[in-house]
Amino acid sequence: MLLSEVEVLQQDGSVVFLSSFWAQQPAALFFLRHFACPSCSVRLQKLLPRLHELVDLGVRVVLVGLGSVRALSAFAARMRLESGSLSLVVSPDRSAYEAAGFARSALSTYGPRSVVASLALYALGHGASRADDDGDVTQQGGVLYVERGGRVAYRHAERSLADAPDLNALFRVALRSAAENSGALV
Numbered sequence: 596m597l598l599s600e601v602e603v604l605q606q607d608g609s610v611v612f613l614s615s616f617w618a619q620q621p622a623a624l625f626f627l628r629h630f631a632c633p634s635c636s637v638r639l640q641k642l643l644p645r646l647h648e649l650v651d652l653g654v655r656v657v658l659v660g661l662g663s664v665r666a667l668s669a670f671a672a673r674m675r676l677e678s679g680s681l682s683l684v685v686s687p688d689r690s691a692y693e694a695a696g697f698a699r700s701a702l703s704t705y706g707p708r709s710v711v712a713s714l715a716l717y718a719l720g721h722g723a724s725r726a727d728d729d730g731d732v733t734q735q736g737g738v739l740y741v742e743r744g745g746r747v748a749y750r751h752a753e754r755s756l757a758d759a760p761d762l763n764a765l766f767r768v769a770l771r772s773a774a775e776n777s778g779a780l781v
Contacts, residue, residue, distance in 0.1 A: 598694040599745055599758055603684040606671070608664050613691055616682060617741040621748075621772055623656040623765060624739045626697055628753070629730030630670040632663050639674055639758055652773040654740075659691050661730030669729060672756040689734065698735045698751050740768050748772060 600613035612660065616622040626644070627635045639658075649656050658681060660667050667685050670676075686692060689699070738760040740749035749768040751760035 596694050601694050602689045605688050606683050616655050624657045626659045626736040627737050628736045630666045652769050658683050660685045660728045697737045
């Protein structure tokens with residue numbers, strides 16, 4: 596299945612094509628591992644203070660989760676996410692993750708790098724209690740920057756819990772894309 600053909604559920608339970616997020620403007624899609632993932636929470640905490648930079652460039656920011664709509668709403672409340680600045684969706688059947696090429700791997704989840712990172716994050720107070728509908732712990736996440744029309748201009752596929760995307764690289768791609776679309780010299 597192509598990424599543009601994937602259907603996801605919004606927070607209210609309605610179905611939309613994932614491609615609707617980049618039909619009119621570029622989109623940065625952040626694929627979460629599961630809703631109790633300590634590294635996802637930390638990455639989101641690093642993104643949120645800079646979220647306005649993407650929004651100011653005309654980028655639609657989308658968090659893609661793997662669990663249920665109920666788990667998505669609980670995650671949004673726990674992380675104090677404002678629905679106006681970003682879109683929240685779930686792909687309960689993993690089709691968005693498969694189309695993006697993000698791996699599902701027990702070794703990536705339970706390997707030495709992930710175990711050490713997980714213990715450190717839990718010791719620092721990150722993470723949450725898991726619920727049955729939080730998603731698949733073996734699913735790896737990632738980030739896509741999709742230009743209007745569907746070209747993927749940035750992709751980071753996580754290989755372990757410790758493998759964070761380079762947000763500065765993502766922001767450079769967004770800035771270059773905005774400049775090119777405005778006709779400015781780059």
